[in-house]
Amino acid sequence: MRNRAGLVLALVLAAVVLASLALGDSALRPVEVLQAMLGRGDALNRTIVWDLRLPRTLVGIAVGAGLAASGVTMQAFFRNPLASPGLLGVSAGGALGAVAVLALGLAGGFLAVPAAAIAGAFVATGAVMVLARRGASPGHLLLSGVALNAFFGAGTSFLLALSAGRFEVSGQILFWLMGGIENRTWEHVAIGLPGVLVGCALLLPLGRAMNLLSLGDASAQSLGVDVRRLRWQLIALSTVLTALATAVGGMVGFVGLLVPHLLRLAFGPDHRRLLPLSMIGGAAFVLLCDLPTRFVPGGLRLGVITALIGGPFLLWMLRRNPC
Amino acid sequence: MRRLLLLLLLPALLRAAGPLRVVSQTVGTDELLVALADPGQIAALSNLARDPAFTPHVAANAGFPCLRTGGAEDILRFRPDLVLAATYTAPETLALLRRAKVELLVLDRFETLEDLYDSARRVGAALGRPERAEALIAGWRARIGALDRRLRAVPRVRVLSVGLYPFTAGAGTTFQDLCDHAGAVNVAAEQGLRGHQPTPSEKLLEWNVEVLVTEQGPGMRRKLAGTPPYKFMEALRRGRVVELPGALLSATSQARIEAYEALARALHPEAFR
Amino acid sequence: MLSAEGLTLGTRLRDVSLALSGGRGIALVGPNGAGKSTLLQVLAGLLQARGRILWNGRELSAIPYLERGRTLAWLGQESHADFAFPVREVVAQGRHAWGDDGHGVDEAMEALDIRHLAARPITELSGGERRRVYLARALATGAPLQLWDEPAANLDVRHVLEVLRLAQRLAAAGSTLVVSLHDLRTAFRFDEVLVMDQGRLVGHGAPEAVLTPELIASVFQVKAMPGKGLALELP
Numbered sequence: 007m008r009n010r011a012g013l014v015l016a017l018v019l020a021a022v023v024l025a026s027l028a029l030g031d032s033a034l035r036p037v038e039v040l041q042a043m044l045g046r047g048d049a050l051n052r053t054i055v056w057d058l059r060l061p062r063t064l065v066g067i068a069v070g071a072g073l074a075a076s077g078v079t080m081q082a083f084f085r086n087p088l089a090s091p092g093l094l095g096v097s098a099g100g101a102l103g104a105v106a107v108l109a110l111g112l113a114g115g116f117l118a119v120p121a122a123a124i125a126g127a128f129v130a131t132g133a134v135m136v137l138a139r140r141g142a143s144p145g146h147l148l149l150s151g152v153a154l155n156a157f158f159g160a161g162t163s164f165l166l167a168l169s170a171g172r173f174e175v176s177g178q179i180l181f182w183l184m185g186g187i188e189n190r191t192w193e194h195v196a197i198g199l200p201g202v203l204v205g206c207a208l209l210l211p212l213g214r215a216m217n218l219l220s221l222g223d224a225s226a227q228s229l230g231v232d233v234r235r236l237r238w239q240l241i242a243l244s245t246v247l248t249a250l251a252t253a254v255g256g257m258v259g260f261v262g263l264l265v266p267h268l269l270r271l272a273f274g275p276d277h278r279r280l281l282p283l284s285m286i287g288g289a290a291f292v293l294l295c296d297l298p299t300r301f302v303p304g305g306l307r308l309g310v311i312t313a314l315i316g317g318p319f320l321l322w323m324l325r326r327n328p329c
Numbered sequence: 330m331r332r333l334l335l336l337l338l339l340p341a342l343l344r345a346a347g348p349l350r351v352v353s354q355t356v357g358t359d360e361l362l363v364a365l366a367d368p369g370q371i372a373a374l375s376n377l378a379r380d381p382a383f384t385p386h387v388a389a390n391a392g393f394p395c396l397r398t399g400g401a402e403d404i405l406r407f408r409p410d411l412v413l414a415a416t417y418t419a420p421e422t423l424a425l426l427r428r429a430k431v432e433l434l435v436l437d438r439f440e441t442l443e444d445l446y447d448s449a450r451r452v453g454a455a456l457g458r459p460e461r462a463e464a465l466i467a468g469w470r471a472r473i474g475a476l477d478r479r480l481r482a483v484p485r486v487r488v489l490s491v492g493l494y495p496f497t498a499g500a501g502t503t504f505q506d507l508c509d510h511a512g513a514v515n516v517a518a519e520q521g522l523r524g525h526q527p528t529p530s531e532k533l534l535e536w537n538v539e540v541l542v543t544e545q546g547p548g549m550r551r552k553l554a555g556t557p558p559y560k561f562m563e564a565l566r567r568g569r570v571v572e573l574p575g576a577l578l579s580a581t582s583q584a585r586i587e588a589y590e591a592l593a594r595a596l597h598p599e600a601f602r
Numbered sequence: 603m604l605s606a607e608g609l610t611l612g613t614r615l616r617d618v619s620l621a622l623s624g625g626r627g628i629a630l631v632g633p634n635g636a637g638k639s640t641l642l643q644v645l646a647g648l649l650q651a652r653g654r655i656l657w658n659g660r661e662l663s664a665i666p667y668l669e670r671g672r673t674l675a676w677l678g679q680e681s682h683a684d685f686a687f688p689v690r691e692v693v694a695q696g697r698h699a700w701g702d703d704g705h706g707v708d709e710a711m712e713a714l715d716i717r718h719l720a721a722r723p724i725t726e727l728s729g730g731e732r733r734r735v736y737l738a739r740a741l742a743t744g745a746p747l748q749l750w751d752e753p754a755a756n757l758d759v760r761h762v763l764e765v766l767r768l769a770q771r772l773a774a775a776g777s778t779l780v781v782s783l784h785d786l787r788t789a790f791r792f793d794e795v796l797v798m799d800q801g802r803l804v805g806h807g808a809p810e811a812v813l814t815p816e817l818i819a820s821v822f823q824v825k826a827m828p829g830k831g832l833a834l835e836l837p
Contacts, residue, residue, distance in 0.1 A: 230671020
C-alpha cells in the first residue's frame, strides 16, 4: 500500500478534477466535459468548462498543493506536527491587502484584490525572511508571527468595521475572508499556479535534508546539512507558497495542518514521500471541499468547510497525542 | 459612442433575430426589468427576487425563474443575451460574463430620481422598448409631482434613521433622498454626517429629533427601546417611531417612489386627508 | 590529526589547545559546567568559538558541510524525537553525506544491539534505546573523527560496556574518538584523557599520569583512595 500511495492519490485527484469540471449549476456528463475540453460540443458547455470551471479547478489545485506543501515545510521547520502555514503571519498580511482594496474601493479591476493580497503577504514574508536571515530561532519566528498576525488582524478588523454600513462591500470582504475559489479566472490561474508549481518543485529535493532537520538542528548539521541555509530555504519557499495560495483563494485554513498530518500518520514521516503526497492530497482535498459550495448558496464557503472538518480533527489529534 | 450605437441598433437586430433573453443580477434591476420587459424576455431574476427582506414586490416576481447564487455560471445556464447588473456586482462575475460574450448593461448611479430615470431609459433602450420607458417615467413624474404638491405647505419633520445596530444614514444616502421627497429633514445630515456612520451616542441626545424611522420588524419598538443609545431619546419615549418595510427603505429602483409616499403619509397624515 | 589552538568561547571555554592523533580513544572528563559539551560542539563545528581548529592540516570552518558530514560524527546529549521515523531509517540517515548509500547501517545496528528494533518508530522507544539509535547513526557515518557527548548516560551496565568495547575497536581501526564521561573509572579504559575544569583544559595525557589523586581532589572535590582501579568516596 505504501508504495502505491502516490498512484492512489493521483487517481483520487484525477477523479476529483473530473467532478470539479462536471459539477456545478449545470451538471455535465463526463463525455460532455471531454467534448468541451476538446473544443467540441455545445458552445455554452465549452464556455462553462473553459472559462469557468477549468480556471476554478486549477486555482483549487494551486491553493491545495501550495498550502499543503507549506504545511509540511512549517512542520519540519518547527519540528512540530501542529505547525501550519498561517503561523508566521503571511496569510494575515495577504488578507489585509485584499480587504484594503475591497474596503477602500481602490481601482484596478478585479485583479486588484489578488495583487494587493500578494503585496500584503510579501510584506509579511519580507519581515519573516529578514528575521530568518539574521538567524532567528524558530521560537523567535513564532513570536514574530504572533505579532504580525495580531497587527494585520487588527488592520483587517478596522477596515471591516469601516465598511460595516455598506452591505455589498462588507459582504464581499467577509466572503473573501472565508476563503473560496468561485468566479476564478485565467488571470487568477496565472497569478497562483506557476509560482506554486515552481515552489513545490524547489521543495521536493529538500526532502532528504528535511528528514534530518526534523530530528534536530545540531545532529543534522553534524551529518552534513547546512542547517542555516536549509532553514532559510524552507522559510522562503513556505512563505511564498502561502502568499500565492492566499492571494488566489482567500483564507483557507486547516489544509496545511490536516493533509500533511493525515498523510504522515498513514505513510510515515519521510519527507521524500510526504512532500509529493501532500501536494497531491492537498489539491484533492481543496477541490473536494469546493464541491458542496456549488450547491449551497450563501454562507457555505470553502474556508468554512475546511474549518468544519479541520477543527474537530485537530481536537481529535490533540486527544490522541497530548504532547 | 460605439456602445450607444450598438444599443440603438440592438432592438432592430433583435427583432430580426428573435426574442431577447435577459437576466437581472441585482434587486434594483429586477424591478426595472419586470416593469419594462415583455414577460417572455425575462430569463431570470436575481437571487434575492423572492426574498421579502430585499424585494418590495415579491408577488410580482413569483412567476419568473430566479438565480441561485448570482455567480457567472449561475447566470450562464439561462443562456442570456443580455445581463443587467450594477457596479457593485462582483467584478470577477462581470469579467467572466464578458468573456462568455454576453452583453452587459451595468448601472452605475442610484442616488437620485434623475439617476432612476436614466437607468430606466437605458434598460428600456436595451430591451427595444424605449417608448415604454418614457411612459413609465412620465407616470413617475406625475406621482412625484402630486406628492410634492401635497407637501408644499407642510412643515418638514426632523427625522433620524435608526436600527438595532447603532448606525445611521447621513447625507448622500438613499435615506437622504427619501427625506428630501417626503417632507423630512435628515438630522444626521444636518449634523454633518455623510454616508453610513456609527451613531454618536452622546451627541445624539442633543439633537432635536422628532421622529425615528426604522425598518419594520416584529417587536421593533420594544427592541429599540432597549437599544442604547436610542433608548434615551425623547422621540422614542413618546413613541414617535415610523416603521417602513426594509425593502422599501433601501430601494433604489422605482419602488423608492412608494417609499416616499409611505414615509410622507406617516409623517404628514394631515396632508393626505 | 585534529588540533585546536586557543579555543575561547566566553566563560565556557578558555584558551583550550590540544592535539589528537589518529587511532586513539580519548576520554573527556570534568565536573558539570566544565565545558565538556561545549568543547565537543565546538570541535564538531556546531558552535563558533575564537581560535583555530585544524583537521589533517585543513581549517575545519573551510570544509564544506557535506564533507564535514563524512569527516566527523557527533552524538549530542539530547535524545529527543518529534517524528516517528522507523529506527532503521534514522540510522540510515548517517549515510546522508555519502548519498544515502546504506553502507554499514546493519552493522551499526548490530553493534549497538538494536537490530530487533529496526521497524519500530523511534518515538516509541525508551530514552536509553533512543540514545543507542543515535549512536548507531553516528557509527554508520563511518567518520574517522567521532565526538560523543555522554554516550553512557541512560544506558544499563551491559550496554555501557558494549559502547566502551566499540570505542576501543574503532580506535584500534584508526579512528579518533573523543568521548565525554562522568564516570572516572571508565576513563581509565581509554588511551588518553582530557580533564576540563571551568572552561580550561587542566590535564591531557595517559589516564594514570593525569588522573592523580591531587588532580582529582582539586577538580572533583572527592578523595581518591590509593591503588589501581580507583575507588572513590566522599571526603
